[in-house]
Amino acid sequence: MEPQADNAHVPHDAASPFMEDCYFFQAIKKPDEFLYGRIYIPSEECSTTGIVIVGPIGYERLRRYREVVSLARDLSHQKYPVLYFDQRGEGESYGDFKDFNVTTRVEDIASAVRELHTHAKINEIVLIGIRLGAVLAVLGAAKHHIKRLVLCDPICNPANYAIDLLRGNMVLQRQYLGDSKNTAELREHLKQGGTISIYGFPMGYSLLEELEQLNIAPSLEKFTGKTALLHFIKPQGTGVKKDVLHWEQLLKTHGSCDTIAIESNFAWTEKKFLTSRLDVLNEEIIRWLKLSMS
Amino acid sequence: MAKAVNVIESSIRREVVTIPNRKGERMYAVVTSPAWEQQIEKLIIFCYTGVNCKTGPGGSLKWLGDQLSAEGYAVLRFDQSAVGDSQGELTNDLPLHEYFRAIQSGLAATDTIDVVEWAMQTYHPRKIYLLGYCGGCVTAAMAAVEKIEAIAGLICIALPVLYSQLDVQPIREYEARTISRDYVKRLFDGQSWVNLLRGQTDLNLLCTSFSAYGQSLVKKVMHCFLPEKMRFQLHPSFNQHFWRAFQELMRQKKRLLILMADFDDETPDFNAEFKTKVLDRCPDYAQLCTLEYLPKTDHAVLFEESRTNLKKVILVALSTVFE
Numbered sequence: 001m002e003p004q005a006d007n008a009h010v011p012h013d014a015a016s017p018f019m020e021d022c023y024f025f026q027a028i029k030k031p032d033e034f035l036y037g038r039i040y041i042p043s044e045e046c047s048t049t050g051i052v053i054v055g056p057i058g059y060e061r062l063r064r065y066r067e068v069v070s071l072a073r074d075l076s077h078q079k080y081p082v083l084y085f086d087q088r089g090e091g092e093s094y095g096d097f098k099d100f101n102v103t104t105r106v107e108d109i110a111s112a113v114r115e116l117h118t119h120a121k122i123n124e125i126v127l128i129g130i131r132l133g134a135v136l137a138v139l140g141a142a143k144h145h146i147k148r149l150v151l152c153d154p155i156c157n158p159a160n161y162a163i164d165l166l167r168g169n170m171v172l173q174r175q176y177l178g179d180s181k182n183t184a185e186l187r188e189h190l191k192q193g194g195t196i197s198i199y200g201f202p203m204g205y206s207l208l209e210e211l212e213q214l215n216i217a218p219s220l221e222k223f224t225g226k227t228a229l230l231h232f233i234k235p236q237g238t239g240v241k242k243d244v245l246h247w248e249q250l251l252k253t254h255g256s257c258d259t260i261a262i263e264s265n266f267a268w269t270e271k272k273f274l275t276s277r278l279d280v281l282n283e284e285i286i287r288w289l290k291l292s293m294s
Numbered sequence: 295m296a297k298a299v300n301v302i303e304s305s306i307r308r309e310v311v312t313i314p315n316r317k318g319e320r321m322y323a324v325v326t327s328p329a330w331e332q333q334i335e336k337l338i339i340f341c342y343t344g345v346n347c348k349t350g351p352g353g354s355l356k357w358l359g360d361q362l363s364a365e366g367y368a369v370l371r372f373d374q375s376a377v378g379d380s381q382g383e384l385t386n387d388l389p390l391h392e393y394f395r396a397i398q399s400g401l402a403a404t405d406t407i408d409v410v411e412w413a414m415q416t417y418h419p420r421k422i423y424l425l426g427y428c429g430g431c432v433t434a435a436m437a438a439v440e441k442i443e444a445i446a447g448l449i450c451i452a453l454p455v456l457y458s459q460l461d462v463q464p465i466r467e468y469e470a471r472t473i474s475r476d477y478v479k480r481l482f483d484g485q486s487w488v489n490l491l492r493g494q495t496d497l498n499l500l501c502t503s504f505s506a507y508g509q510s511l512v513k514k515v516m517h518c519f520l521p522e523k524m525r526f527q528l529h530p531s532f533n534q535h536f537w538r539a540f541q542e543l544m545r546q547k548k549r550l551l552i553l554m555a556d557f558d559d560e561t562p563d564f565n566a567e568f569k570t571k572v573l574d575r576c577p578d579y580a581q582l583c584t585l586e587y588l589p590k591t592d593h594a595v596l597f598e599e600s601r602t603n604l605k606k607v608i609l610v611a612l613s614t615v616f617e
Contacts, residue, residue, distance in 0.1 A: 020320075062347065066347075069379055172596065175472065199596060200595075273388060274393045
């Protein structure tokens, strides 16, 4: 089916080389549910490679919110049509955080891919996944015939990430309420249908369970395309973490993988600076996209 | 796939709108309103600090906005210039305390005024309220002064009355008190002593907390012995932008609802520098200001119970304080 570009509603500022807008679009299979998207369409010479950005979740999404928006704009400056969306249960999209899990988030990639096709003539979709978004992008890659993936600081071990989420709640409880359930008690509370606050996001059992049971290795091994695997190191730091090396190894089973170190003081935890953009990261992504074009 | 102009979710209509500021930058906002109402009668515009996005920390502002819309109020949450989804750029890697200081000095005020004007022209609401969260309280106060006829009232959550310090932030009073008490509790915990002997205790944090807490206690005691004139002088770091706006709002007889969280570093400063020195001493001001403390509530309103309580307090105030 020839994709029809539908940009009638995407406003264009005379001074900008791309059109942009924020809006709601329908979720696939659930027409009453919607996703919030930020769309950036080059005004001229629009590439036929479209980019869907699959962001982090929860507090990590908020921690680096503007940086990802800036990445989307930078990519559009380079003539790529880009859609950065909030998964259901996140941000402005439909539903509550507690009601959505890994499976639903992978489904949302399908909605976003379909949506981007309506805005530009696209022959290829690249998924850029950030943190847990990188895991989701890997899981979604097979369904959408993705040939290129950009994985930024991926959550290499989802089970450990799940434990960190529980610990985050314990720290919060101790800090503010002087009281803290242990992980077993938190897990039981979740199993009984309760939620726990992960820096304000009410997490339910479904997400925890899926993260703990997720085995990403088969999806990494099966991917036959090209991958850019970006990871952060401190300035003058060296070495690649074992988890990242493991991912690289698996991605090279049937595909190719470029592991790229990004030197930065960037951290997913404490925020001491208002950072609007991560230029080093953006430039590496753009460079890799150009070099990896087949 | 056509763009969805608005969507309905659980009896709330939700719409993304684009509001141009006076610099021609596009600001994105989400307007939620009761699905059963054709016309927006009562509109609350949220003003936040701008550190992440219009959903607020942990989605608290989105949650609150949705709850208020379910109860009959339209809510507009927007990203000011250069933050969230909106256009515009700030200096990259700006130290957070410098950014807070800029917000506390009115950085987002003109954008907020532009939003109020846009809302008036677009919706013609019968009443507009401004709801500020943290630094957004100062933004809301300054914008309210410029659109004084249009604003029915102001809600301030976690109002910071002192300017953010430009040098390295010491541990503040609430945090120091909480950490110190936690360490005192651990005196009776054997594992904590084992950790200390193993060198696993954060001695720097321990010493800094006790020192900061001790200093705050000494300051309070010394304060009682100061001459009256000095006791009630506004703190040298008292936010003059907020002070000027507040005085004008009082002069115009505008009502304020101030909500301070129990577990918040802003609250001790608010109590010492504003409640004690201003509200308790000026009955004319106190008459127009309703002050409530939110129990078991942190600065970002991260817990479900505290959010539910916050919503109740605001709804009651909207039908009593501002009517």
